[in-house]
Amino acid sequence: MSLIVQKFGGTSVGTVEKIRQVAEKVSKFHGNGDRIVVVVSAMSGETNRLVALAQEMQERPVPRELDVLLSTGEQVTIGLLCMALDEIGVSAISFTGSQVQLLTDDSHTKARIRRVDDKKIQQELEKGNVVVVAGFQGVDEAGNITTLGRGGSDTTAVALAAGLGADECQIYTDVDGVYTTDPRVVDKAKRLSHISFDEMLEMASMGSKVLQIRAVEFAGKYNVPLRVMHSFQDGPGTLITLEGAEEMETPTIAGIAFNKDEAKVTLLGVPDTPGVAHQILGPVGAANIEVDVIVQNVAPDNSTDFTFTVSRGELAQTKEVLADAVASLNARELRTDDTIAKVSVVGVGMRSHAGVASKMFETLSESGINIQMITTSEIKISVIIEEKYLELAVRSLHTAFELDGDPPSKADD
């Protein structure tokens, strides 16, 4: 008998009919003797409706009251899902974030979970009930309603799974698993049966938007096995664990990730002295602009070039906040380019395979693609290339690292 936490997002519970289908799926697991906790989001469109109401009232709604408003979305879903379960003979009970004392800090609209009181849930599971919990919401020490921000329901599910010591946390979504790369770009992309938390983080942060990074980090921290599955199709999905694939013949590379939302900023001819990087990136960070890749080469003389990337929407602001630094550093030129993209090969296996980098560069070279920047980490190598070569690069690398499979079956919703 397993304890499973299942999370269904907004599109999976978007209509009464879909909620019925979710109830059927939950009922199957419950019928197998598993103990089930279900976490749900607001019905798709509902959160947008509530945000629009709030903004009609106030351009910048009071955060505490916005949370009071937004948390009603999930509360509607938990009530409806319990009704749907009751209708097919499965006894179920719903809880809001406040009722299960999902305690958070007091940062309204982007609260962080502190701890979960699992007593109530355990009691109901022991009675044989399916327990349905509202995702995305919690309560602070003073009893104020909080919400967790983007991807909050995934995080709720992982937190409950960690607190309850669940055997598995299943995230139901509109794809049937995690792929070696985006199937819209490479039609031979394959579903992975296993992937590690670290690999998933690299895949998720670079465009494979199946899971929220925050939930993956959380699951990794508490070692909660995560499984990505399709809401309305059967299938094993992709299991995400500490180790990733356990087969003997582990493929070196898990997948090819990419991101088009990158713009490059280069300061030419800045002094090669301590403190320069801080003088450049300090004002950028202070303006809350997120920096992705940073590259600085060894300098042939006492000056050097400093390059980094930001998301395209923040390029204009980046140039503004850099004006002072450019002047005080006496930089020769500030050059920017928003026609670039990033491609990465990701895999825990590359730790012990020095040949991955050379194979990657060779493949891109054979396709006539120039590499503008390179960065590496333990489990990934990323290159910045011209945007127009992105699809070609991803397809070439997918083939070169032997990731090609049969084209996946299309999801039916």
Next chain:
Amino acid sequence: MSLIVQKFGGTSVGTVEKIRQVAEKVSKFHGNGDRIVVVVSAMSGETNRLVALAQEMQERPVPRELDVLLSTGEQVTIGLLCMALDEIGVSAISFTGSQVQLLTDDSHTKARIRRVDDKKIQQELEKGNVVVVAGFQGVDEAGNITTLGRGGSDTTAVALAAGLGADECQIYTDVDGVYTTDPRVVDKAKRLSHISFDEMLEMASMGSKVLQIRAVEFAGKYNVPLRVMHSFQDGPGTLITLEGAEEMETPTIAGIAFNKDEAKVTLLGVPDTPGVAHQILGPVGAANIEVDVIVQNVAPDNSTDFTFTVSRGELAQTKEVLADAVASLNARELRTDDTIAKVSVVGVGMRSHAGVASKMFETLSESGINIQMITTSEIKISVIIEEKYLELAVRSLHTAFELDGDPPSKADD
């Protein structure tokens, strides 16, 4: 400095624009230095939308989960009203029924209030905040969300006013007060400046549907002064207190109430022995049919006639459940009539004025109206007459008891 509880119903908070107007009204009182607690209902239409969703899922929704669903309606309003107040510079904080620990029994969808924990509210009032509380909802001892059923928000307001020892509980609605009778029937109907709880109960239960009976009873029990006011017009409204009007020249009669939804049931020739009334009304009560007027005359021989009234919609069912009693009592005939109506004169002043009854009967007689049944209580006299004479009777009595005033100004919404 007064402490005032203000309650705004669904039509008063039906749109973002109307919520803004409510905020303006609240702001005026707050600006005068009064401490203000506001109780709000769901935006009009919202509760119906949620009920429809639930019934699409389940013909008879699980009551516990229906309460989880329905309570979101008021939660949306409290958030929006606090935003509207913040927008005009009034600091406000919202609370759900659960957050203020409005404790009820566990009768889902029709819970009864047990007690209110006013600590949180007092703390916020002392900080100078307007406190906005979700009406209609509470929480049972186990922490389950409950709702109070019809008129629940009025009841919430009165309960909070009682708990907080408020100086006044203002119920805002779409009329500017309580009238001597229905202005749609008598255009000379006058707004009453004062009325007693007892009189209000008699007026409310017989068609003047301004306040829910339950809230009036509650207010009377805890001696909370209630004031009925118009949401979007200025004016003193009608104050409802234990004593009613305090002027020296108290009018004998507060108003004329009436009810068309009455049907008469008569059992002719039943034995005049103990237990007969119970044999007749026992099965009616067991079928949850509400009986209004009951009349039994002294019998000239050992048989008598027994008459009572029910609402018209329950007449058919009443006849069914009486079939056995009619047989076992060997009644001569079961006669029914659904073309009747009830007219009542109401007033605490009549306790000391024996002439009220004779004046009422004289007035009806002068208008050629036959009286079918008569019942009396300490503060009212009711008669059953043919329905077609109802308007004539109400107008004649309104004039005879000197209640006529200038035609009221029309409400502007």
